[in-house]
Structures are given as C-alpha cells and as structure tokens.
Amino acid sequence: MSSVSGIPTKMKGVVCYAPGDYRMEALDVPAVGPEEVLVRVTAVGICAGDAKCYAGAPLFWGDKDREPYCQPPIVPGHEFIGEVVALGPGAAEKFSLELGDQAIAESIAPCWRCRYCTRGTYHMCMPHDIYGFHQRTPGAMAGYMKYISDSIVHKVPKSVPPYQAAFIEPLACAIHAVERGEIQFRDVVVVSGCGPLGLGMVAAAKQKSPATLIALDLFDWKLEVAKKCGADVILNPGKCDVIAEVKKMTDGYGCDVYIEASGSPVSVKQGLHMITNPLPPKGYGTTFNFSLPPACT
Structure with missing residues (x-):
C-alpha cells in the first residue's frame, strides 16, 4: 500500500439517517484494502435524487409497493471528484493511478456477478450499489471517500477544475439518455427541462445532427442557455401550447x-401527446415547416 503523508484518522461528514434527518458528524477516515482507492474529496454535487431522498420520496424510502433503496445511516453524495491520497495493494496497477492524481469513480459500483453485469450492461446491476445510498458504497459528502475494488475508476486530467469534474457524472447520465433515444438525422427532437441534465442532453443531442432540436422550460433564462448549448428552437410551456406548436412545426x-x-409528471404526459405516432395526421403532407410559430415569438 502507498499513501501520502498527513492523512488524518478522523474527518467531518454528512450522515443521512432518515428523511430530513441529515447530520454533520465526526467520522473515521476509510481504510483501504486490496485494489481500493482513498481520495480526498475536492468537489461534490447535490443531485435532484439527493433532494428527493432528503424530502422522503418513496423511491428512496419505500412504500407499500416497494422496498426502500436508501440504506441509512449513510454518507450521501454520488457526484464527486477527488485527489488520490492512498492506494491499496494492486490498486495502482488496476486503475492506472498514482498518488496525487485526480480521479473519479462511476457512481454505480457493479457486483460483476448478476445477470446484467455478466451481459455487459453493468449500469443495470441488480444490487445497484450507487455511492451515497448503499452501505457498500458510502458517498462523497465527507472529507475523504473510498473507491471500492469493484468500482470503475477513471483518471481525470488536472487541467479540469474540480467544480467542473464533479459534473462528469450528471453529464454522463445526460449522454446516456441521448444515446438511448437513437436520434436520426431527420428527427425532430424535444428536450423538456433545461436544468443541468437537460442542458447536457441538449448539447449531446446536437452532436447527433437532428433536423431540429427544441428545448422546453418554464424559465426563459434557462432557455437562453439552451440556445448556447445547441437548441434550434426554444419554447416556454408557460407562455404557449407547446404541444400544438411542435405539431405546427412538423405538419401535424x-x-x-x-x-x-424536468422530473415533472406534467412533462411526461406532455411528451406522450407531443411525440409522433404511426398513424398519419389529418391532412398530412410531405414537407416540414420548422419556422418558429408566431404564438411563441
């Protein structure tokens, strides 16, 4: 094992015990074993999932139809970046890391044994140990955290500031969503919600060269950022009927x-009414009009 000098034995960290019950406590700095990495946390993000967990969402705390996902007491935080300060036996070789490197672990630590891991779709891993929620994978809202041996770890160039490197995880989620959309050249694509993930999706979708890329949000200032990320058209659902406008732009x-x-149930319903279906619309034609409707100017 190799490590830098001066690693403390104690650290401060946030511990989740229950909805609304998050406490700053003195914790032991994690000890690393074979093929494990200890990092000094340099930046950590707060995901919408963290906010929902804090608020008591059934997805994390369970209800009559599901088991709880969160396993308290647990240190939260799954959007992070850290500086390597200790390497367990074999970790340097396994992850191609040196002390002092900036490194990130993918938020899911696969089990490598379940049906999905053995098929190569480790993002569907059945135990689904995400840092910050399960006892096997404490998160980054602390001075130090450990990347366990099953993790997928990446070295990040030091030219990337930590506050930007912490955005790697949500950006990866955004790119994954766009990849699953299987966008084609002639497609009209709508991204609903222009928060950090939505903007990442706009930027990623633009790289697919769709015919037209439309961004939706209730805040005009977010829509202006979406334009900078590549949106061809921006629409505010609070100011016009976006379903009608998108259909006008696409000949119905x-x-x-x-x-x-966006995370809004209204947006989900909106999408179901906005997306095309295999039945031709009434009076359908052979060309599209992608000009911005007057109602939204």
Whole structure:
C-alpha cells in the first residue's frame, strides 16, 4: 500500500439517517484494502435524487409497493471528484493511478456477478450499489471517500477544475439518455427541462445532427442557455401550447424523440401527446415547416 503523508484518522461528514434527518458528524477516515482507492474529496454535487431522498420520496424510502433503496445511516453524495491520497495493494496497477492524481469513480459500483453485469450492461446491476445510498458504497459528502475494488475508476486530467469534474457524472447520465433515444438525422427532437441534465442532453443531442432540436422550460433564462448549448428552437410551456406548436412545426406529426429532463409528471404526459405516432395526421403532407410559430415569438 502507498499513501501520502498527513492523512488524518478522523474527518467531518454528512450522515443521512432518515428523511430530513441529515447530520454533520465526526467520522473515521476509510481504510483501504486490496485494489481500493482513498481520495480526498475536492468537489461534490447535490443531485435532484439527493433532494428527493432528503424530502422522503418513496423511491428512496419505500412504500407499500416497494422496498426502500436508501440504506441509512449513510454518507450521501454520488457526484464527486477527488485527489488520490492512498492506494491499496494492486490498486495502482488496476486503475492506472498514482498518488496525487485526480480521479473519479462511476457512481454505480457493479457486483460483476448478476445477470446484467455478466451481459455487459453493468449500469443495470441488480444490487445497484450507487455511492451515497448503499452501505457498500458510502458517498462523497465527507472529507475523504473510498473507491471500492469493484468500482470503475477513471483518471481525470488536472487541467479540469474540480467544480467542473464533479459534473462528469450528471453529464454522463445526460449522454446516456441521448444515446438511448437513437436520434436520426431527420428527427425532430424535444428536450423538456433545461436544468443541468437537460442542458447536457441538449448539447449531446446536437452532436447527433437532428433536423431540429427544441428545448422546453418554464424559465426563459434557462432557455437562453439552451440556445448556447445547441437548441434550434426554444419554447416556454408557460407562455404557449407547446404541444400544438411542435405539431405546427412538423405538419401535424409531432416530434420523433422526446427526452424528459424536468422530473415533472406534467412533462411526461406532455411528451406522450407531443411525440409522433404511426398513424398519419389529418391532412398530412410531405414537407416540414420548422419556422418558429408566431404564438411563441
């Protein structure tokens, strides 16, 4: 094992005990074993999932239809970056790391044994140990955290500031969503919600060269950022009927791909009504009009 000098034995960290019950406590700095990495946390993000967990969402705390996902007491935080300060036996070789490197672990630590891991779709891993929620994978809202041996760890260039490197995880989620959308050249694509993930989706979708990329949000200032990320058209659902406008722009067909990034049930329903269906619309034609409708100017 190799480590830098001066690693403390104690650290401060946030511990989740229950909805609304998050406490700052003195914790032991994790000890590393074979093929494990200890990092000094340099940046950590707060995901919408963290906020929902804090608020008591059934997805994390369970209800009559599901088991709880969160396993308290647990240190939260799954959007992170850290500086390597200790390497367990074999870790340097396994992850191609040296002390002092900036490194990130993917938020899911696969089991490598379940049906999905053995098929190569480790993001569907059945135990689904995400840092910050399960006892096997304490998170980053502390001075130090450990990347366990089953983790997928990446070295990040030091030219990337920590506050930007912490955005790697949500950006990866955004890119994954766009990849699953299978966007084609002639597609009309709508991204609903222009928060950090939605903007990442806009930027990623632009790289697919769709015919038209439309961004939706209730805040005009977010829509202006979406334009900088590549949106061709921006629409505010609070100011116009976006379903009608998208259908006007597409000769009644609707969009080909709808990516929901707002977290709102209304947006989900909106997408179901906006997306095209295999039945031809009344009075359908052979050309599209992608000009911005007057109602939204």
